[in-house]
Amino acid sequence: MSRYARKVSSTPTFKRLPRAVREQQMLDAAVRVFSRRGFHAASMDEIAEAAGISKPMVYAYLGTKEELFVACLHREGTRMTEAIAGAAAPDLDADERLWRGLRAFFGFVGAHRDGWAVLYRQARGSQPFAGELAAMRARLVEVVAGMLDHALRARGREVSATDLEVVAYALVGASESLADWLADHPEADPEKTATRMMNVAWLGADQLLRGSTWRPPQQ
Amino acid sequence: MSRYARKVSSTPTFKRLPRAVREQQMLDAAVRVFSRRGFHAASMDEIAEAAGISKPMVYAYLGTKEELFVACLHREGTRMTEAIAGAAAPDLDADERLWRGLRAFFGFVGAHRDGWAVLYRQARGSQPFAGELAAMRARLVEVVAGMLDHALRARGREVSATDLEVVAYALVGASESLADWLADHPEADPEKTATRMMNVAWLGADQLLRGSTWRPPQQ
DNA sequence: AAGTGTGGTTACTCAAGCGTAACCTTACGC
DNA sequence: GCGTAAGGTTACGCTTGAGTAACCACACTT
Numbered sequence: 001m002s003r004y005a006r007k008v009s010s011t012p013t014f015k016r017l018p019r020a021v022r023e024q025q026m027l028d029a030a031v032r033v034f035s036r037r038g039f040h041a042a043s044m045d046e047i048a049e050a051a052g053i054s055k056p057m058v059y060a061y062l063g064t065k066e067e068l069f070v071a072c073l074h075r076e077g078t079r080m081t082e083a084i085a086g087a088a089a090p091d092l093d094a095d096e097r098l099w100r101g102l103r104a105f106f107g108f109v110g111a112h113r114d115g116w117a118v119l120y121r122q123a124r125g126s127q128p129f130a131g132e133l134a135a136m137r138a139r140l141v142e143v144v145a146g147m148l149d150h151a152l153r154a155r156g157r158e159v160s161a162t163d164l165e166v167v168a169y170a171l172v173g174a175s176e177s178l179a180d181w182l183a184d185h186p187e188a189d190p191e192k193t194a195t196r197m198m199n200v201a202w203l204g205a206d207q208l209l210r211g212s213t214w215r216p217p218q219q
Numbered sequence: 220m221s222r223y224a225r226k227v228s229s230t231p232t233f234k235r236l237p238r239a240v241r242e243q244q245m246l247d248a249a250v251r252v253f254s255r256r257g258f259h260a261a262s263m264d265e266i267a268e269a270a271g272i273s274k275p276m277v278y279a280y281l282g283t284k285e286e287l288f289v290a291c292l293h294r295e296g297t298r299m300t301e302a303i304a305g306a307a308a309p310d311l312d313a314d315e316r317l318w319r320g321l322r323a324f325f326g327f328v329g330a331h332r333d334g335w336a337v338l339y340r341q342a343r344g345s346q347p348f349a350g351e352l353a354a355m356r357a358r359l360v361e362v363v364a365g366m367l368d369h370a371l372r373a374r375g376r377e378v379s380a381t382d383l384e385v386v387a388y389a390l391v392g393a394s395e396s397l398a399d400w401l402a403d404h405p406e407a408d409p410e411k412t413a414t415r416m417m418n419v420a421w422l423g424a425d426q427l428l429r430g431s432t433w434r435p436p437q438q
Numbered sequence: 439a440a441g442t443g444t445g446g447t448t449a450c451t452c453a454a455g456c457g458t459a460a461c462c463t464t465a466c467g468c
Numbered sequence: 469g470c471g472t473a474a475g476g477t478t479a480c481g482c483t484t485g486a487g488t489a490a491c492c493a494c495a496c497t498t
């Protein structure tokens with residue numbers, strides 16, 4: 001007699017599902033639990049239960065807790081980046097592209113309020129995920145910087161790569177910040193938030209594109 | 220004979236220090252360790268060792284791990300807010316105040332690179348600390364919003380509280396984002412970063428203050 | 439009908455690390 | 469010089485939860 005007890009599964013109870021389906025269910029559950037509890041406080045048991053499956057299956061398909069979190073981050077991140085990229089076609093004017101990109105971004109966050117936003121917030125801190133996150137942000141920054149660069153060249157001007165990067169970084173940061181605000185204000189309208197962001201971003205960027213700069217007083 | 224072994228402390232080895240001093244040493248150590256490892260991966264043992272003291276003393280003075288983290292956050296947060304508040308005297312023009320505030324902010328972050336920035340990043344995610352962090356940010360947002368409001372009234376204009384809050388939120392977010400960038404680029408100059416931020420922020424804000432707005436195309 | 443691989447389960451192990459009980463010792467007020 | 473509180477230590481206990489070993493069963497080939 002083995003030391004493991006046996007259970008006669010009198011009822012075959014539930015459906016067997018193909019791996020791809022189960023993986024998505026698990027990711028859905030993981031995103032919910034990680035969001036509500038935070039990475040640290042979330043337990044694999046709870047995630048498994050929320051997914052309606054047993055823990056070893058989670059390990060079998062998605063690996064360790066960290067790997068699972070990275071998988072969540074990756075899925076959500078890809079969805080978001082695609083939503084934005086799909087909206088901001090490269091053949092439009094700079095302001096039109098920026099506007100559509102922002103609208104897509106805030107629309108996405110609004111639709112995934114407690115999903116994406118909290119995941120994203122989580123990832124900023126803990127080293128293991130910082131890399132994954134940094135890569136996502138880097139793509140966004142690159143896109144924005146490219147946009148600005150394009151607009152500048154169209155006006156016959158040129159700016160150092162670092163300057164562009166920093167401005168892009170600031171714009172992305174401002175957007176993230178407003179995304180947090182949006183996630184915390186369930187009544188707020190994503191579209192309106194996008195307009196507000198556009199106001200801040202474009203009016204500033206527009207000035208910069210025109211060549212005006214602010215200089216510190218008397219050194 | 221007790222079950223605890225005794226050690227004849229042949230050498231009285233090290234100095235006894237008053238509580239206030241030890242607390243600061245512990246906080247210094249905690250900030251370093253939390254920064255390097257992250258809240259989750261940091262262990263109380265390591266913090267105690269880094270502080271050159273034994274674990275029970277940490278518990279005796281600063282309480283549980285969470286309480287310790289909050290204490291770190293609180294100390295660093297207070298230092299920062301005071302640095303900013305001290306720099307941005309309320310009797311100056313809006314742009315001058317903004318400039319000095321930003322300079323103080325980036326100066327602080329530059330000086331505490333791996334101290335403050337990572338602590339701050341940590342706190343964003345995990346629920347227990349979100350409150351503490353939110354309070355800090357709320358103060359900053361309030362200050363910025365107040366500044367904008369003041370400048371607007373001086374020009375005889377008025378804007379809804381929500382609009383102000385959102386713009387302030389965006390500016391604070393952009394600054395935080397650049398602070399992250401600064402923390403990740405050891406060679407970068409805080410002063411220059413502040414100037415860059417000022418360019419983005421002020422040129423945009425200035426336009427807004429003048430009354431120009433961006434509107435979405437054909438609804 | 440036997441064989442195999444994929445989907446599934448229960449019931450563990452085992453390390454990490456928070457928090458503490460019990461005990462020592464020196465400074466200082468009285 | 470003596471009591472006591474404040475500063476300090478060692479050596480645990482005990483929970484939590486990540487990760488796994490061992491087994492089950494159905495759906496398919498062949």
